[in-house]
Amino acid sequence: MNALSRICWISSPIYLLVGMAFGIWMSATQDHSLAPAHAHLNLIGGVLMALFGTFYMLVPGAAATMLARIQVGTAHLAVWFMFPGIIMAIQQRGEALAKAGSVLGILAVLLFVVIVARAPAGRSA
């Protein structure tokens, strides 16, 4: 496994553990108002990060590029901005962090499209 896919696959279950613990906390307190923050942490941090890790393991040539490192870094920043940002937005304490996280999130996926499109066809390219 290359370093970039290892980073993705280690961080994905860590985000899931935090997101699921947050879900258990929501259930225990019967306060579901922050469910969108929980959902975005699990889906972008947990699910998307695992998807990125899978691609970078299958296509190690793509993982070796600077663009791929920027893409994964941008995805992490998106999670770090978006999770507290959505909480703040729901609690009406400002939307700036959530907006920044959203832009970083779409940028990370856009970069991923470019990286996948540039990857040569065929297995383990």
Ligand code: HEM
């Ligand atoms: C220990 C595991 C988990 C617990 C205890 C949990 C708990 C919850 C709770 C209490 C809600 C609010 C439900 C409502 O108000 O209708 C919720 C919503 C949600 N959860 Fe989870 N969850 C868990 C894992 C996950 C995972 C792994 C994902 C995705 C990969 C996920 C995605 C979502 C989504 C998309 C919503 C809806 C958010 C919304 O309505 O804004 N959850 N979860």
